[in-house]
Structures are given as C-alpha cells and as structure tokens.
Amino acid sequence: MKICKKLHLALDNAAHALAVAPEVHSHYKDPPPTLCDNIRYWILAFIDGLIGDLPLHILRCKFSALKQKAAAKLRALLHQFNQK
Template sequence: MTRPLSIILADAFDYAARAVFEAPQAHEHYGLPAPSTWDNWVYWWRGFAAGLAGDYESTPLIARPTPGKP
C-alpha cells in the first residue's frame, strides 16, 4: 500500500522542522556555537529529504554500516 502524497509531504515538512528545532540543543551539547542561518538551511533540507525518503535514522549515510559487511 502506498502512502498518499499529502502524508509524504507532511512527514517531510515535519522532519525538516524537527531537524531545525533540535539543532540548537545538539550544538550546545557538543560545545559548538549556535547554528547559523546556513546551518539551519542545511538541516532543514536534510530533514526534508529524509522525510521524503522515509529515512528516519539520524546517523549520516557515510557513518552507517554497510549491509553484509562487519
């Protein structure tokens, strides 16, 4: 069963907003300066793309284990 486009877009916008909302706490936790406008722009687009793809794992793709390899 496929999800309706409205639900896909709602998830994408929700995940984008969540990524931007969580950025200040993450920056503070890691001792980084507050996110800049550019940082928020990047977080928003990454969250939106992840929401469109239905990929809710927050680990960056390059840091994820390769399937089938230890």
C-alpha cells in the first residue's frame, strides 16, 4: 500500500476517533473527553490506522516496544502541560 494512502487512512481513523469520542462518553454517562483523552484517542487511532493490516505477531512486537517509549514520552509531555 502506498504511503500516501496509509497516511490518509491513519489520519481519517484518528479524525473519526475524535469525532465520536463525545458521543461515546455521553452514551456511557462519562464526563466529556478532556484534552488528554482526545490526545490519547488520536494517537491510538492514528497508530491503528497505520499498522492495522500487519500480521498480529509483528504488531505485538512493534507495539510493545512503541508503547513503552510512547508512554514515557506522553507522561513527560502531559507533566509539562500540567505545569503550565
């Protein structure tokens, strides 16, 4: 699959996740999504759109390493954001 098409699918997936988040939160009687929720939904949906068609065993290896790195960076970013 061409890179432009993969990026288009990933961005479309991320935009869809953000568009439906308020409705999903409302349905489950949760408070509206926060900025942190929206960032998390966008990142996870974008990654899912990029790697959604890879075999599962490859995904597990790649996602495990990515998850550890991304979690640390996201915690640091959110800590900086909350400091402001």
